[in-house]
Amino acid sequence: xxxxxxxxxxxxxxxxxxxxxxxxxxxxxxxxxxxxxxxxxxxxxxxxxxxxxxxxxxxxxxxxxxxxxxxxxxxxxxxxxxxxxxxxxxxxxxxxxxxxxxxxxxxxxxxxxxxxxxxxxxxxxxxxxxxxxxxxxxxxxxxxxxxxxxxxxxxxxxxxxxxxxxxxxxxxxxxxxxxxxxxxxxxxxxxxxxxxxxxxxxxxxxxxxxxxxxxxxxxxxxxxxxxxxxxxxxxxxxxxxxxxxxxxxxxxxxxxxxxxxxxxxxxxxxxxxxxxxxxxxxxxxxxxxxxxxxxxxxxxxxxxxxxxxxxxxxxxxxxxxxxxxxxxxxxxxxxxxxxxxxxxxxxxxxxxxxxxxxxxxxxxxxxxxxxxxxxxxxxxxxxxxxxxxxxxxxxxxxxxxxxxxxxxxxxxxxxxxxxxxxxxxxxxxxxxxxxxxxxxxxxxxxxxxxxxxxxxxxxxxxxxxxxxxxxxxxxxxxxxxxxxxxxxxxxxxxxxxxxxxxxxxxxxxxxxxxxxxxxxxxxxxx
Numbered sequence: 095x096x097x098x099x100x101x102x103x104x105x106x107x108x109x110x111x112x113x114x115x116x117x118x119x120x121x122x123x124x125x126x127x128x129x130x131x132x133x134x135x136x137x138x139x140x141x142x143x144x145x146x147x148x149x150x151x152x153x154x155x156x157x158x159x160x161x162x163x164x165x166x167x168x169x170x171x172x173x174x175x176x177x178x179x180x181x182x183x184x185x186x187x188x189x190x191x192x193x194x195x196x197x198x199x200x201x202x203x204x205x206x207x208x209x210x211x212x213x214x215x216x217x218x219x220x221x222x223x224x225x226x227x228x229x230x231x232x233x234x235x236x237x238x239x240x241x242x243x244x245x246x247x248x249x250x251x252x253x254x255x256x257x258x259x260x261x262x263x264x265x266x267x268x269x270x271x272x273x274x275x276x277x278x279x280x281x282x283x284x285x286x287x288x289x290x291x292x293x294x295x296x297x298x299x300x301x302x303x304x305x306x307x308x309x310x311x312x313x314x315x316x317x318x319x320x321x322x323x324x325x326x327x328x329x330x331x332x333x334x335x336x337x338x339x340x341x342x343x344x345x346x347x348x349x350x351x352x353x354x355x356x357x358x359x360x361x362x363x364x365x366x367x368x369x370x371x372x373x374x375x376x377x378x379x380x381x382x383x384x385x386x387x388x389x390x391x392x393x394x395x396x397x398x399x400x401x402x403x404x405x406x407x408x409x410x411x412x413x414x415x416x417x418x419x420x421x422x423x424x425x426x427x428x429x430x431x432x433x434x435x436x437x438x439x440x441x442x443x444x445x446x447x448x449x450x451x452x453x454x455x456x457x458x459x460x461x462x463x464x465x466x467x468x469x470x471x472x473x474x475x476x477x478x479x480x481x482x483x484x485x486x487x488x489x490x491x492x493x494x495x496x497x498x499x500x501x502x503x504x505x506x507x508x509x510x511x512x513x514x515x516x517x518x519x520x521x522x523x524x525x526x527x528x529x530x531x532x533x534x535x536x537x538x539x540x541x542x543x544x545x546x547x548x549x550x551x552x553x554x555x556x557x558x559x560x561x562x563x564x565x566x567x568x569x570x571x572x573x574x575x576x577x578x579x580x581x582x583x584x585x586x587x588x589x590x591x592x593x594x595x596x597x598x599x600x601x602x603x604x605x606x607x608x609x610x611x612x613x614x615x616x617x618x619x620x
Contacts, residue, residue, distance in 0.1 A: 149355030199327035231312030351418035356574035375400030
């Protein structure tokens with residue numbers, strides 16, 4: 095069972111979702127906390143838990159407060175088999191440690207994938223900090239940073255965390271608390287030049303354990319995408335897992351605010367793209383007003399889509415602004431973003447399917463097959479957005495986080511595939527009609543137009559799904575915002591090209607009705 099708090103972002107479903115979906119959004123956003131993460135696990139049996147990933151610049155800081163760790167019978171062993179690992183990865187979408195044998199304990203071997211291990215020794219009430227490689231400016235100190243107040247709602251470990259010194263600990267309840275004191279530097283070096291091992295104190299209260307530490311990125315050489323994981327090697331052998339309880343607070347910060355390195359430019363990016371979509375929507379409405387004689391209902395639906403997309407991006411930008419400055423979004427604005435993005439997602443898929451089926455332009459009734467497609471796409475869009483809401487309201491370490499993420503990816507692919515069927519059916523219909531109804535020229539012109547639109551939809555799906563994922567993996571951590579730039583730019587280009595192809599103009603072959611006296615001329619042109 096997992097209880098966690100996090101920010102929320104996007105969704106997409108039509109009005110069928112109704113007030114039930116709105117209530118769900120409000121409930122899930124009620125406790126989201128941005129880049130100040132709180133994760134509480136009860137009865138978890140996993141051996142490895144990826145807690146979080148964050149891109150740090152110089153002077154960025156990571157604070158971790160383990161306020162409750164309850165292991166039960168596992169505490170009787172002297173050799174540390176429980177702890178945290180901090181590793182640096184190239185991208186946020188890549189696992190922080192390579193695939194390994196599930197029976198092996200990553201805490202018991204020297205792995206080049208780890209920068210720091212925090213080994214929890216239950217018997218000696220110590221946390222051994224073991225560093226790998228050369229990290230001269232990666233400062234690790236006990237306690238939380240003094241300039242950031244402790245968050246309410248979590249037990250403070252100050253009364254039970256022992257005082258820390260070089261290579262030894264003071265028993266719990268003696269000495270001064272490390273919380274609120276200036277950050278300690280790494281232990282001094284012995285005469286041989288070798289760095290002494292840092293040992294943190296492990297607090298013990300009843301049957302639970304607690305401690306806290308923070309890490310400061312001291313130079314450009316240490317900048318990168320860091321991943322924090324929790325390991326419980328007692329559960330690495332299938333069939334012998336034992337449940338444990340874990341409550342941890344994680345606070346990440348860069349010098350400019352609480353956003354990860356890849357997310358810092360997103361506030362300006364979404365604001366600029368919101369203005370672009372707004373300008374596109376205004377221009378589209380002006381085109382509709384100038385050509386009222388050939389405007390259909392779907393043209394106004396396309397205008398509503400552009401404006402909804404603009405408003406959604408505006409709330410998205412405001413969300414990131416408050417997350418960066420305060421560590422959490424404003425709940426009311428976050429709910430508004432959910433609603434507008436939900437409507438945008440619904441309008442997008444419905445508009446693509448309606449244009450592809452030729453509704454309102456050349457026919458006013460949908461076929462049974464097209465109605466079935468809408469009956470599939472709309473519910474799947476509701477499910478996809480509920481899945482996204484659940485993902486964004488959960489921490490990465492929550493037990494159901496991976497499951498909902500896979501559900502969202504699968505449902506999104508199904509929706510993208512389903513909206514292509516109306517276009518394919520229209521192409522087949524025009525191919526058959528071009529040789530039977532005597533309107534060859536018009537039908538072939540429409541056929542060409544539908545083929546172009548089909549290619550546009552394929553490219554849009556390809557760039558916003560597959561290429562975006564590959565780009566996220568390939569680029570350095572601080573340039574991962576280019577993934578969102580690609581997605582939003584591709585969406586804007588798709589909107590503009592769709593409007594150009596199906597604009598309400600008299601010479602648009604999609605809207606033309608053949609004239610009998612022009613048919614011979616059209617045949618010669620073909």
